Amino acid sequence: MTAFQLDVYQNEYLYEGAREVNAIVTVAATGGPAVAESGGPAAEVIIVDCSGSMHVPASKLAAAKAATAAAIDTLRDGVLFAVVAGTDTARVVYPPRAELVPANPTSRADAKAAVSRLRANGGTAMGAWLQLADALFVGQPTAMRHAILLTDGQNMHETPRQLSRTIKAVTGHFVCDCRGVGTDWEVKELREIATALLGTVDIVAEPAGLEADFRAMATAAMGKAVSDVSLRLWTPQGATVKFVKQVEPTLTDLTDRRVESAPRSGDYPTGSWGTETRDYHVCIEVNPAGVGDKMLAGRVSMVVPSTNEVVGKGQILAIWTDDTVLSTKISPEVAHYTGQAELAAAIQEGLEARKSGDVERATAKLGRAVALATESGHTDTVRLLDRVVDIDDPKTGTVRLKRNVAAVDEMTLDTRSTVTKRVGKNTAGG
Incomplete structure (x- = not known):
């Protein structure tokens, strides 16, 4: 039987009046190959x-x-x-x-x-x-x-x-x-x-x-052992789900794929699973509470919809504080994947601008992509970008568009723009 473990990474501390709660949910499935090999x-x-x-x-x-x-x-x-x-x-x-x-x-x-x-x-x-x-x-x-x-x-x-x-x-x-x-x-x-x-x-x-x-x-x-698994998200009264996105191994926005499953609960499809790990970015807007108050901002679980069996669960919290040291700390996991999403968007927007002849916008977007890829250690993406732009300074994203770019290099960069790099979990934010 495939087992799912959910770990939630976030900075649960919010400044007074803050509404937005962000969390990275890491889902690890184990036991897949044994089931698959048995002829599932x-x-x-x-x-x-x-x-x-x-x-x-x-x-x-x-x-x-x-x-x-x-x-x-x-x-x-x-x-x-x-x-x-x-x-x-x-x-x-x-x-x-x-x-x-x-x-x-x-x-x-x-x-x-x-x-x-x-x-x-x-x-x-x-x-x-x-x-x-x-x-x-x-x-x-x-x-x-x-x-x-x-x-x-x-x-x-x-x-x-x-x-x-x-x-x-x-x-x-x-x-x-x-x-x-x-x-x-x-x-x-x-x-x-x-x-x-x-x-x-x-x-x-x-x-x-x-x-x-x-x-x-x-x-x-x-290698897949269980099909049609959904990520189920419960939120409290008055809360709004801003988005649910798979952020590793690839970027996939699941927000509009929500299917209501119960009052204040919705299921987001994740497909079939084997032995593997994926990360999801959940963003919830809640009603702010007073300093010192603690709220369960979301309950996340993995569910097999055909049987409604819950195979793993985790919690997303919110605690309001007037301590700016606590509230301004950025979860490294959230920061990492927010940067990965920005990287993908910068690449795709830059390539579109290049196709349309907008040199200034293409240079700015692809330059930003170089800086983000360099900062996040996405060396494979830097190498792909290097085939499309001349990189003068990778840290600042100072680049020049190449005059002649092979179609295969441009398409490879485009198709692989949504492939993300896993963040290390040794710096867990919560």
Whole structure:
């Protein structure tokens, strides 16, 4: 059985009249692999872009086939699976009928044989791909439902509104990790899918990198032991939840995903869990109390909605004080992840400004990103930024835009802007 431990990090002391309470909730799940290896229910759909552009170069489709075969080999016996070919429509490549079948030596071999016969022809309609995956998952409400979506191009055969409508319709039904191969796809499109479906998005610059990436995604999916876990937040009368965000390992705003579960309580989806740790930033606005008063500003727990079982809990406190030393102390965890969110926003806004030709704003935003990444020790992000700007002073964020930037460098920076760095817990703030 997967066990969840919740630790709350905050400075619970507020100055007189203060209303805003911030806390970082660290959720650690253990026991996942043992349960997963015992054959817990799981379902996997692999969606392969088979549009005409996958033939350019020819190595792209060949690499996608090899990657899909690697993912199929990673599925443990008994996992239900299917492979979908995506063009301006969607069709099930394996099995012969539009259904999920259990993985075993025979079905894996047959699936790989079917994948080897894939050809590239047609357009791109990712909404249709997601709809078919959703239909395949129907009837598996208790399984860990996971999809891999690979594309090399933009969603040309659907309007943005059509895609958004489909994403909204399938949200909460399965987790989807998205990958773009090459540089002709749109980061915003895949990010919209991955964010709504609680998955990841990344670039695979060269087709040769697909196989290892697919194997890693399938392995991670096989490590999940419990599906559809929610973070439940109770707040007192008169309080307002300003936001709930996952802040590690990636940034995902869950605020608008709240589902009311009881008076003054709401559930925020977190997807499937294996043995792993994630951090969440909770911000609550409460009615201020008098100096010396103490309030339970929030009660946070992890819940399996299908059974309403509470599998871990913690408390968020507020204590009002006239001691400025106490009230002005900043929780290092809250400060760290607030900076990480600002870093992601600065990168994305800077890249947008660069695309639109606003040199001044692009320089300011990307310079701020360099300073934040340097301050937080996010060395991988500094290296990615260094491919887009010339860094004169990393501490102050003094930069100059590079004249010529490779598309792959710009897209890699964009896709990985929401990947965060864990704060050390040896400086706990409360």
